[in-house]
Amino acid sequence: MAEKELIVQKFGGTSVVDYEHRARVAQIVQSAVQEGLRSVVVVSAPGRLGDAYATDTLLQLVENEGAKVPARETDLLLACGEIISAVVMAGHLRKEGVPARALTGPQAGIETDGRFGDAKILRVDPGPLSAVLDEGLVPVVAGFQGRTPQGEIATLGRGGSDTSAAAIGAALGADYVDIYTDVDGVKTADPRIVPEARTISALDYDELFQMAQAGAKVVHPRAVEVARQARVPLRVRSTVGDEAGTVIGGARLQDLWHARRPENTVVGVTDRSDIGEVIVATPKGSERTAIEAKIFQVLASHGISADMISVSPGRVAFIVAQTQLADAGRLVGGLGLPVETRDDVAKVAIIGSAIAGLPGVMATLMEGLLAAGVEILETSDSHSSIACLVPEGRRIDAVRTLHRQFHLS
Ligand code: ASP
Ligand code: MG
Numbered sequence: 388m389a390e391k392e393l394i395v396q397k398f399g400g401t402s403v404v405d406y407e408h409r410a411r412v413a414q415i416v417q418s419a420v421q422e423g424l425r426s427v428v429v430v431s432a433p434g435r436l437g438d439a440y441a442t443d444t445l446l447q448l449v450e451n452e453g454a455k456v457p458a459r460e461t462d463l464l465l466a467c468g469e470i471i472s473a474v475v476m477a478g479h480l481r482k483e484g485v486p487a488r489a490l491t492g493p494q495a496g497i498e499t500d501g502r503f504g505d506a507k508i509l510r511v512d513p514g515p516l517s518a519v520l521d522e523g524l525v526p527v528v529a530g531f532q533g534r535t536p537q538g539e540i541a542t543l544g545r546g547g548s549d550t551s552a553a554a555i556g557a558a559l560g561a562d563y564v565d566i567y568t569d570v571d572g573v574k575t576a577d578p579r580i581v582p583e584a585r586t587i588s589a590l591d592y593d594e595l596f597q598m599a600q601a602g603a604k605v606v607h608p609r610a611v612e613v614a615r616q617a618r619v620p621l622r623v624r625s626t627v628g629d630e631a632g633t634v635i636g637g638a639r640l641q642d643l644w645h646a647r648r649p650e651n652t653v654v655g656v657t658d659r660s661d662i663g664e665v666i667v668a669t670p671k672g673s674e675r676t677a678i679e680a681k682i683f684q685v686l687a688s689h690g691i692s693a694d695m696i697s698v699s700p701g702r703v704a705f706i707v708a709q710t711q712l713a714d715a716g717r718l719v720g721g722l723g724l725p726v727e728t729r730d731d732v733a734k735v736a737i738i739g740s741a742i743a744g745l746p747g748v749m750a751t752l753m754e755g756l757l758a759a760g761v762e763i764l765e766t767s768d769s770h771s772s773i774a775c776l777v778p779e780g781r782r783i784d785a786v787r788t789l790h791r792q793f794h795l796s
Contacts, residue, residue, distance in 0.1 A: 397552035404434035432468025458503035469529035493534035506541035511558035549610035557617030571625035572633035602659030653793035663712035733782035736774035755792030
């Protein structure tokens with residue numbers, strides 16, 4: 388007999404927040420089991436700030452105390468949110484006649500490094516989950532956490548339950564990792580900005596990675612990377628609706644080459660405002676490169692990552708997370724260089740794997756922004772994206788314009 392298909396079903400915080408939502412989750416898991424699939428469920432902490440046991444609610448608990456809590460203990464606290472979800476969800480499943488067992492991340496064999504608050508999964512031991520599956524039970528795993536080499540509990544960084552699901556899928560050789568969320572898939576743009584934004588039916592890993600990186604909040608970029616490496620297809624779908632959602636890692640590239648034209652190679656437009664720009668005036672003489680190198684060394688030694696980097700004679704510019712903007716300005720200023728920082732900027736990007744090597748994509752983008760009168764402050768590009776830094780006040784116009792310009796509406 389062929390092995391039963393195995394799927395990982397990950398449910399985000401809003402999907403497990405109350406009885407009604409959990410009943411819907413139970414229905415989804417139950418129908419997978421009834422179809423003859425083996426399912427591993429991964430859950431986030433319930434709800435958002437204000438909901439009991441949500442990650443931000445737990446964080447507030449210690450913040451309100453005013454005492455400094457070490458990262459190790461913050462992780463102990465935060466891990467509880469997901470564990471509570473797992474126990475409650477497993478109970479709900481059993482009540483509906485689906486045999487289930489709740490497990491913490493460590494119990495599920497998730498091994499991480501020792502970096503509290505932002506731990507990386509080093510390995511998932513498939514043993515414990517396989518044993519639970521072999522008993523005919525649905526494992527319900529607390530996402531966002533694992534066991535360090537010292538036997539401590541560490542959390543994976545915000546949004547990390549997606550990564551738990553992808554890593555479990557990779558370790559067990561799952562047929563699919565399904566990310567259930569409160570939207571019905573990956574959208575061509577933020578629907579709050581572009582009401583006519585559509586759900587994208589198929590993406591390749593790189594496109595989803597770029598979109599996640601560039602601000603589309605559906606799936607954590609690390610999860611996409613883990614799935615890509617293991618070649619496990621991801622599906623992003625809605626907990627409430629019945630739509631097929633977005634499939635990532637299917638045979639997308641093949642259809643791409645059919646119609647390679649600048650206007651239809653772009654799959655989505657993303658935007659983010661949580662960044663700031665640093666502009667440094669640099670000398671042009673013989674020591675130029677040494678000074679430029681110093682700028683990036685001082686950032687690196689303070690754990691600041693720079694993006695959209697532009698180095699030209701007399702000028703170095705880059706963007707950093709807005710939370711690090713003041714530090715970056717101070718550090719570069721400390722080198723004795725004239726520096727300007729601005730936080731009234733936004734990064735707007737077009738994404739599409741077929742952009743690479745195709746003439747006319749930038750021209751099409753420029754045409755659109757020119758017509759809309761949006762000033763471009765910087766640009767950067769990769770194989771599968773072109774990003775523009777624009778004034779924050781023009782962000783919404785830029786997204787709407789590009790969505791139209793690349794025929795996504
Ligand atoms: N509960 C964690 C967070 O809010 C992890 C997750 O939901 O993926 O970031
Ligand atoms: Mg999430």
